[in-house]
Amino acid sequence: xxxxxxxxxxxxxxxxxxxxxxxxxxxxxxxxxxxxxxxxxxxxxxxxxxxxxxxxxxxxxxxxxxxxxxxxxxxxxxxxxxxxxxxxxxxxxxxxxxxxxxxxxxxxxxxxxxxxxx
Amino acid sequence: xxxxxxxxxxxxxxxxxxxxxxxxxxxxxxxxxxxxxxxxxxxxxxxxxxxxxxxxxxxxxxxxxxxxxxxxxxxxxxxxxxxxxxxxxxxxxxxxxxxxxxxxxx
Numbered sequence: 538x539x540x541x542x543x544x545x546x547x548x549x550x551x552x553x554x555x556x557x558x559x560x561x562x563x564x565x566x567x568x569x570x571x572x573x574x575x576x577x578x579x580x581x582x583x584x585x586x587x588x589x590x591x592x593x594x595x596x597x598x599x600x601x602x603x604x605x606x607x608x609x610x611x612x613x614x615x616x617x618x619x620x621x622x623x624x625x626x627x628x629x630x631x632x633x634x635x636x637x638x639x640x641x642x643x644x645x646x647x648x649x650x651x652x653x654x655x
Numbered sequence: 656x657x658x659x660x661x662x663x664x665x666x667x668x669x670x671x672x673x674x675x676x677x678x679x680x681x682x683x684x685x686x687x688x689x690x691x692x693x694x695x696x697x698x699x700x701x702x703x704x705x706x707x708x709x710x711x712x713x714x715x716x717x718x719x720x721x722x723x724x725x726x727x728x729x730x731x732x733x734x735x736x737x738x739x740x741x742x743x744x745x746x747x748x749x750x751x752x753x754x755x756x757x758x759x760x761x
Contacts, residue, residue, distance in 0.1 A: 572750075582690075582698065582741055584750035595748050598656070631697060639745045641688040641703035648697055 539564040541632045541646035549626075549653050555619040559632030559646060566590055566608065570635035571615045572642060573606060575628040583628075587635055588615060595638075622653045657746035659753035666759045673729040675756045677742030680723060685744045687725035689718060692755075693738045701740075702727060734760050 545557035559571065572587035586596045586606040596604050600619070608615040619626060629650050633642040659679045667673035677687060687705050690698035700709055702718035705725065715730045725744075729736055737760040742753040 581755040582743075582752040584752060587750070598749065638748055639686060641700050641743070642690070642698070643700045643703075643709065645697040645699070 539634060539644060541634065541644060543630060543632050543646045543649040545630075545649060545651070547650055547652060549622055549651060550655050551623055551653055552621055555617070555622050555626060555651055555653075557617045557630055557632075557649065557651070559615050559617075561613045561615075561634075566610055566613045566615065570638065571608065572633050572635050573617045574631045574633055574642070574645075576631070576648075577625075577628040585617065585619075585630075624653050627651065627653045657744075657749070657751050659742055659744060659751050661740075661742060661753040661756045663754070664757045664759065666761060667729075667732045669734060669760055670731055673732045673736070673758055673760075675727045675729075675740050675742075675758065677725040677727075677744075677753045678723055679725075679744060679751075682723050682725055682744060683721045685720075685746075687718065687720045688743045689716075689725075689727045690741045690743065691736075691738045692741065698741065729758075732758075732760055736760060 540562045542560045549555045567590045570587050573585040588594050588606045603620045605618040629648040631648045633645040689702040691701045692698040701716045705720035706718045717728045739755050741755045
């Protein structure tokens with residue numbers, strides 16, 4: 538079965554760029570859609586972006602200007618870059634699979650905690 | 656922008672039925688999904704397309720969606736069902752999550 542694993546720095550300085558990678562195992566990334574979702578400490582879920590295996594991208598309008606999502610089919614990975622981070626970007630970041638646009642997220646990765654602090 | 660509203664908390668006694676609502680404008684015209692998130696764990700889908708249950712999810716979980724409200728119902732609630740629950744829908748190609756409901760089984 539498909540499994541997702543997030544990786545990246547756990548600490549990012551304010552104004553810098555947060556970079557995370559999600560590695561897909563147990564299946565090919567060359568189908569479906571792939572997404573990033575985050576959860577600030579003690580708060581709810583916030584969708585960030587998703588991308589198709591062919592590279593079509595969709596972004597949360599509230600984060601659009603700072604977010605880039607990309608896919609590397611040769612490595613079975615997709616990535617997130619969030620620029621100009623502030624303390625408000627401190628969260629657990631999850632990657633997840635979408636069966637299709639307007640579908641549901643399943644499965645999810647275990648999440649990676651990112652703290653923005655100097 | 657489109658919003659989904661959930662009650663912050665719901666309490667239920669073991670063995671009883673818990674209902675968690677999710678409200679949004681004409682939500683019944685969209686598909687709703689529900690996620691369970693136990694403390695320290697990643698979310699897991701328990702209902703998709705309003706009322707479909709993924710394999711491995713107990714039959715006590717059910718869903719409905721009509722008008723402006725989607726409802727997650729847990730029949731015969733067990734202690735292991737204590738968790739945060741999030742509804743999710745789509746507004747065009749944008750994903751919307753509800754604010755989450757903490758279900759307490761006491």
